Amino acid sequence: MNLRNRTLSASGFHSPKRGIIDVLDDVLIEIDAEGVITALHRHGDPNYRTIRDARDASGELVTLPAGFYILPGFVDLHVHAPQYPQLGDALDVPLEVWLQKYTFPLEARYQDDAFARRIYRLLVDDLLANGTTTALYFATIHQEATRALVDICVEKGQRALIGKVAMDNTDECPDYYRDRSTEEALDGTRALIDYVRGHPQNGEGRVLPVVTPRFIPSCTDATLEGLGAVARECGCHVQTHCSESDWAQGYVLARHGMTDTNSLDRFGLLGRKTVLAHANFLTAKDMETVRARKAAVAHCPLSNAYFANAVFPLRAALEKGLHVGLGTDISGGPSASMLENARGAILASRMLQRGVDPNLPATARATFGPAQIDFRDAFHIATTGGGVALDLPVGQFTPGYQFDAVLIDADAEKGTVRLFEDRDKGERILQKIIYTASRPNIAATWVGGSKV
């Protein structure tokens, strides 16, 4: 059902502030013609009954049945759209081998527009069905295929930020898959920005363009510098990989004599609308720089287990006040589900805190320090954190924010959540949803108040 110009009567959860779950028990959410939340009335509010009766009488009230809960739609901060055919595959080698052996050959296939369209349609449908209402996408170097991804997101109604990947360094990019020159990388980036901004069906700006240097190793200095200038000129988002693995970090240290963070910063690529994927090996000073620039980290816990050989210190980053959201990193991470990645973030944090070597005594096993997060933090970064990272009004049910939401059917017979009335109440219901829900539990997804 379309919820524009409607008032929704529902229960659910959101987490505008880290560490706190706001339990929405039988609330009224008023949504305007643009899909923006204009008011939230709680059951005990003095005007609750009057408003409910008025909306009911005018036919604007939509009431959800018991057993259904709304959550803010998930914000996936790191997706490689062209890698979807590789999801759950090719996880056997390190990053630098994986790129050359599996990933570049796959991405090169997107010079075929028909192939691109087929894969991108499936991906966007699957992500929406998984409750991902906003996705920050890396596409490929190709203009036509990347435009197809824009068209498909516009058509299907997903909020999407999409970048034509820039990669022109002949030392690190194969001949069959790279921008031929700095000029081609920059012109292609500008052309995609123009295409997205001039798209006739993108009037609401649901799809946004992103300046996307793949990572420092893939790009020449001239391209990095040029992209910094494009980002400044167009004021758009920036995404790249940052300090992901020992190899990637070491490569930048050897080539530029500084960390990824410092190098990106001097090229003008570190700003309020920058999202750094992974960022596992940030130094304390790097973290300070990322915080000062108000840039964000896309935490990709599943991918990090395969390609980073390290755990991103999420809790430390959050406590330092960095903007952090959650990413699947399809296909570096083998799951397209933000719920599974939320669980991965919790699991990884606990292993980082306790240590993992069974040959060490318990007292000597923990070497890192406080790292543990819980379902509240995981839910927060999957929703509000992503919205803050992107500087977009999404991820929470607060007046002024877009009504981007997932409907969880906690009683779905084929689903994987089992609630027991006598024991599952309040935020414990959300905890069970985070830990056990799966696609059959996702009954509907809305973006900007429209069902998608």
Ligand code: GUN
């Ligand atoms: N670094 C450069 N390219 C990639 C990519 O496609 N995936 C991941 N995880 N890291 C990268």
Ligand code: FE
């Ligand atoms: Fe990635």
